[in-house]
Amino acid sequence: NAGVTQTPKFQVLKTGQSMTLQCAQDMNHEYMSWYRQDPGMGLRLIHYSVGAGITDQGEVPNGYNVSRSTTEDFPLRLLSAAPSQTSVYFCASSQTEGEKLFFGSGTQLSVL
Amino acid sequence: EDKVVQSPLSLVVHEGDTVTLNCSYEVTNFRSLLWYKQEKKAPTFLFMLTSSGIEKKSGRLSSILDKKELFSILNITATQTGDSAVYLCAVGNYGQNFVFGPGTRLSVLP
Numbered sequence: 001n002a003g004v005t006q007t008p009k010f011q012v013l014k015t016g017q018s019m020t021l022q023c024a025q026d027m028n029h030e031y032m033s034w035y036r037q038d039p040g041m042g043l044r045l046i047h048y049s050v051g052a053g054i055t056d057q058g059e060v061p062n063g064y065n066v067s068r069s070t071t072e073d074f075p076l077r078l079l080s081a082a083p084s085q086t087s088v089y090f091c092a093s094s095q096t097e098g099e100k101l102f103f104g105s106g107t108q109l110s111v112l
Numbered sequence: 113e114d115k116v117v118q119s120p121l122s123l124v125v126h127e128g129d130t131v132t133l134n135c136s137y138e139v140t141n142f143r144s145l146l147w148y149k150q151e152k153k154a155p156t157f158l159f160m161l162t163s164s165g166i167e168k169k170s171g172r173l174s175s176i177l178d179k180k181e182l183f184s185i186l187n188i189t190a191t192q193t194g195d196s197a198v199y200l201c202a203v204g205n206y207g208q209n210f211v212f213g214p215g216t217r218l219s220v221l222p
Contacts, residue, residue: 033209035212040121040214041214042116042200042212042213042214042215043155043200043202043212044212045209045210048209058209090154090155097209098143098144098204098206100146100157100160101146101155101157101202101210102157103154103155103156104154105153105154106153106154
């Protein structure tokens with residue numbers, strides 16, 4: 001009964017480094033998304049996907065890339081980390097777009 | 113631009129009190145409204161409200177949706193310390209994604 005699994009839980013990067021946040025779901029959900037959560041700003045959408053092979057930008061996509069080669073996996077790549085990307089990142093999925101979202105446990109990322 | 117506003121942003125009550133959390137929104141082509149509870153990490157789902165389901169209740173928690181006035185409220189009766197959390201409201205419209213409000217931080221004191 002895993003649901004949405006995110007790794008790693010914590011990560012510290014230096015400015016300019018790249019990394020990939022992993023997200024996997026085992027519920028056969030079509031829709032997957034990445035959010036970042038900053039104090040006082042709620043959750044903001046970075047990128048989303050409505051199915052394998054289809055991705056699109058959300059509200060704050062700059063500095064991030066995604067791909068969706070399988071239904072299960074939706075990795076988020078930071079191309080060249082900046083201190084402004086220090087945040088908590090959540091992956092979420094739903095059966096289809098517009099249905100209730102199931103969230104992963106989050107990744108706390110610090111960029112020094 | 114779609115917008116979700118929650119009030120109050122922070123609230124402190126004592127156990128046994130009843131609280132009302134507010135969520136107002138401006139979105140085009142409204143589809144649904146979600147309420148989540150966030151303790152330490154991942155938000156957990158509470159309610160989904162749509163045109164066909166404007167009232168929900170689960171135990172001490174209940175929620176209503178007023179589509180005419182564009183708001184929703186989340187009520188918690190007989191609060192307990194375990195209700196301490198951030199409560200998030202999110203609104204979705206057709207063809208687009210959910211927009212989240214900033215959340216209401218509820219602290220329940222013993």
